[in-house]
Amino acid sequence: MSQPRQEIADVIVVGAGVVGLSCAWALLCEGASVTLIDRDFEGDRTSHGNAGGIAVSENTPIAVHGMFTQAAKWLMDPLGPLALDWKHVPSALPWFMAFRRAAEPARFDAISRALSRLNNRVYEDILPMFDDIGATAMLYRRGALTVYETDAAFAADQPEWALKRELGVRWHTLNQDEVRAAEPSLAPVFRHGVFLDDWSHIGDPRRLVTLLRERVMALGARFVTGVARALEPADGVLLDDGSRVFGxxxxxxxxxxxxxxxxxxxxxxLLDSERGYNATLPRHGIALSREVIFAERKFVATPLDIGLRIGGAAEFAGLAAPPNYRRSEALLALGRRFLPDIDETDAVNWMGHRPSTPDSLPVIGVSPRAPSVVYAFGHGHLGLTQSATTAALVADVLGERMPRVPLEPYSIARFQH
Ligand SMILES: Cc1cc2nc3c(=O)[nH]c(=O)nc-3n(C[C@H](O)[C@H](O)[C@H](O)COP(=O)(O)OP(=O)(O)OC[C@H]3O[C@@H](n4cnc5c(N)ncnc54)[C@H](O)[C@@H]3O)c2cc1C
Known part of the structure; x- marks a missing residue:
């Protein structure tokens, strides 16, 4: 896994998570020579442990109006869905302020439209990639179900559901009996459901990354194990050990x-780690047909091939703080409550770093300061979902074609002032 120093790749891709590997795959398919850099190609990373949702219906920003009152209540609950390491607050303050602005009505609307432009073409981009890497059999196109315990929460979300529909999301409501019939393993406490036709899930996020990596290798990419310290736009990438990768x-x-x-x-x-947790139950023993999103509690349960994954939570504590697996335990406690028959034997806890921007939009496109540099990061809750679409856009940029989606809303330039 090393590259002779004199070789000059057409493209260097830094990062071999689902986004970087997808970019490498798309570029290799177009005949580029690609060098990938990662500090640990097979090590655990965000793309390995996510909830597996192809969550195309998530086309509104995370910042919603009124969330801040709610957030204050969540923060009081030591194991609620939101946690903050107060030491991290000073450095994260500009991020939080921008997050708050993203909830302003005009901005919320513009962000939702920009997210929709990506999400509405996800299957067009992801299906050929899955086909090529041999992942089609692990894509379960069974929709997803959002469930509500209370009439109030269901009513409060109606404007957002209406906007989603206007932007192309297909959904219909289920009453209490229909929720029971759709997912009999759920506790009988849900008064409303919203069925999301186009959401799907994959059987194993880690396996997907492995398939992508193997395919990218077979297509001829070179792999350099090392930590990228700095970009040197005229030459390539400087590594921590002082060596350079040329491209x-x-x-x-x-x-x-x-x-x-x-x-x-x-x-x-403005990019922060929105640390998320889950617990995966290999012997869960229940029948869940599709991903279920628990609206009030902000967690999800996905029936993966490798077990039932119960996950969610947002913890702001930076990249270096050790995981607090009590958050996984808290999610498991919710799972126990709302999926009462689960078997927790051999449950595995996990934490990952969602790469989150405050406006929930990824950063895709050319650097305004260094035209040889193209960005493809910041996908927050949707990196798996938007991986192949991001890759297609990066290939458009590097292939000097008109991008299939106008890139202005995703430009890093939006953070320059
Ligand atoms: C709990 C949880 C649930 C989620 N559920 C979903 C979901 O259902 N659907 C969905 O679409 N998304 C989901 N996500 C989000 C998704 O997992 C991420 O957006 C996605 O994995 C990000 O992929 P990435 O390739 O950008 O980053 P990563 O997977 O983090 O990969 C980045 C890579 O870059 C490497 N790297 C970083 N810095 C350097 C450096 N300096 N030098 C060399 N290598 C470097 C790292 O080693 C790593 O391999 C979830 C996330 C979490 C935490």
Whole structure:
């Protein structure tokens, strides 16, 4: 896994999570020579442990009006869906302020439209990729179900559901009996359901990354194991050990770690790790047909091939703090309550770093300061969902074609002032 120093790749891709590997795959398919850099190609990362949702219906930002009152209540609950390490607050303050602005009505609407432009073409891009890498059999197109315990929460979400529909999301409501009939394993406490026709899930996120990596290798990519310290736009990438990887263009797909690389060419970005947790139950013993989203409690349960994954939570504590697996335990407690027959034997806890921007939009496109650098990071809750579409856009940019989606809303330039 090393590259002779004199070789010059057409494209260097920094980061071999689902986004970087998808970019490498798309570029290799177009005949580019690609060098991938990752500090640990097979190590655990965000793309390995996510909930597996192809969550195309998630086309509104995370910041919603009124969330801040709610957030204050969540923070009081030590094991609620939101946690904050107060030491992290000073450095995260600009991010939180921008997050708040994203909930303003005009901005919320514009962000939702920009998210929809990506999400509405996800299957067009992801199906050929899954086909090529041999992942089609692990894509379960069974929809997803959002469930509500209370009439009040269901009513409060109606404007958002209406906007989603206007932007192309197909959904219909289920009453209490229909929720029971659709998912008999759920506790009988849900008064409303919203069935999402186009959401799907994959059987195993880690396996998907492995299939992608193997295919990218078979297509001829070179793999360099090392830590990228800085971008050198005229030459390539400087590694931590002082060596250089040479390439004409550089794609930054380093997930939650991308901001320091962007900074090395003078680009500012608001990017934080929105740490998420889950517990995977290999012997869960229940029948769940599709991913279920628990609206009030902000967690999901996905029936993966490798077990039932119960996950969610948002913890702001930076990239370095150790995981607090009590959050996984808290999610498991919710699972126990709402899926009463689950068997927890051999449950595995996990934490990952969602690469989150405050406006829930990814960063895709050319650096305004270094034209050889292309960004592909910041996908937050939707990196798996938007992986192949991001890759197609990166290939458009590097292939000097008109991008299939106008890229202005995703430009890093939005953070420059
Ligand atoms: C609990 C949870 C549930 C989720 N559920 C879903 C879901 O259902 N659907 C969905 O679409 N998304 C989901 N996500 C989000 C999704 O997992 C992420 O958006 C996605 O994995 C990000 O992929 P990535 O390739 O950008 O980053 P990563 O997977 O983090 O990969 C980045 C790679 O870059 C490497 N790297 C970083 N810095 C350097 C450096 N300096 N030098 C060398 N290598 C470097 C890292 O080693 C890593 O391999 C979830 C996330 C979490 C935490």
């Amino acid at each position: 004409r263009r550089i794609v930054v797909a380093a997930g939650a770690w991308s901001a320091t690389l962007a900074k090395s060419v003078g680009d500012r970005v």
